Amino acid sequence: MRVIAGEAKGFHLKGPPGPGTRPMADKIKGALFSMLTSLGVAPERVLDLYAGTGSIGIEALSRGADWADFVEQNAAAAAVVRANLAHTKFAAAAQVHQTAVLTFLHQAERRRPTIPAYDLVILDPPYADPQIVPTLERIGRSPLVQSRTVVAIGHSPRVTLPEQAGDLTRLRHRCHGDSCVSIYEVPENEDSASSASTVRDPSSPAPGEATTVESRTSQ
DSSP: OBOOSSTTTTOBOOOOSSTTOOOOOHHHHHHHHHHHHHTTOOOSEEEEESOTTSHHHHHHHHTTOSEEEEEOOOHHHHHHHHHHHHHHTOGGGEEEEOSOHHHHHHHHHHTGGGSOOEEEEEEOOOTTOTTHHHHHHHHHTOTTEEEEEEEEEEEOTTSOOOSEETTEEEEEEEEETTEEEEEEEOOOOGGGTTTOOSOOOTTSOOGGGTTOOOOOEEO
């Protein structure tokens, strides 16, 4: 497991502390960031939920994000995230929160007036977690996301995710073997058009046109 691109490209990361943690494979992580790049996503503030080893959030930091919050309930896994941040020299640009995802969301929302919203939220929950869809919908209604916030979620192909979750609209859905990635976005509103921190490439689809689902399964 390694950092694929950016400032820390080639750095090897510590693996999960036990079989209970399933990090996103480098192939899937690469596909995720390729999709984000194709959409022109250049996040500044990142929230990595179910962080595991921290691999995805660290990849975002390596590619130019200014800050990342990592949320991981398991103590041993949270220690791995801290070790990987120190190894890649991103410890000063991140904070690891050892707590449950819903607990973090509740606490962060109470502090929302004093902290900026995130422009990229990443979820890589356990595939068997029955709360995947409710958690996605919870994030879609959260003040921690704003106009043009992008939410990326890793999931099993056997999990059916909605096209709409709160304020989130699905933009992309791709599968590689037994792993899938779906990307959602909070549609842009006129008030935030001039101040959104997530950059879009002029050639990418307009918000009203980007709801087509794309599927691809590799052999």
